[in-house]
Amino acid sequence: MIRNFIMNHSMRLAIFNECSKLKLLAVAETQFASMIVMLKRFKLVKQQLQTMVITEKWSCYREDDVNKARLVKEKLLDDTWWDLVDYILSFIDPIYTMLRVCDTDKPCLHLVYGMWDSMILQVKKKIYARENRMDFEESSFWDVVKQILEDRWNKSNNPLHCLAHSLNPM
Structure with missing residues (x-):
């Protein structure tokens, strides 16, 4: 707008x-x-x-x-509005970065599982830091974000990702 x-x-x-x-x-x-x-x-x-x-x-x-x-x-x-922009960009950045890495012509299928785990942890860390929560505490916002990410993962994940990951020498 x-x-x-x-x-x-x-x-x-x-x-x-x-x-x-x-x-x-x-x-x-x-x-x-x-x-x-x-x-x-x-x-x-x-x-x-x-x-x-x-x-x-x-x-x-x-x-x-x-x-x-x-x-x-x-x-x-409004400083509060800019703080929200910063917050959104901070927890979206790991997701955005992962998608940008995967959206290239370079082979990266074998890296998807590792990037996924790393991205999930980074997003959770950003959200929990903003909410001043410990790792073991509940966060309703994190639960919603995690569900959205998991739904997307379940929609696009296929056995080829698993095979590529298992054949990765790393």
Whole structure:
């Protein structure tokens, strides 16, 4: 919503371009990990986005949708919102990294089991660190995330992965 609000209006986009050398990406939702890519770009241009919404020009060119402009400004200046962006990126990063490794032309089928175990542990560690929980404690959020990951694993796992893993000399 924030990206669309800026990108779909030439004056707001011009104000952003004055504040930032980097551009906001026009990532198609069908593209691999589009939301993650967008959040990473937001982190890179955080300061420029915040500068944009506190300029005088922003106040002048927001009249066409005052409520959305106010919401965008509040979100971009809200430290709690940025903390949530950091948190999302922190626990998604191991998943994203594993998928990026597997999404290449290099042979990696034999590595999937090891990467899976490592990724699960890293995600759990990030979530538990955020929730200040010990390893043995319960976390309802972790349970939901783990279930989603396991469902995805069960959907795409096949005997070929097991065979490749068992033949891996490591």
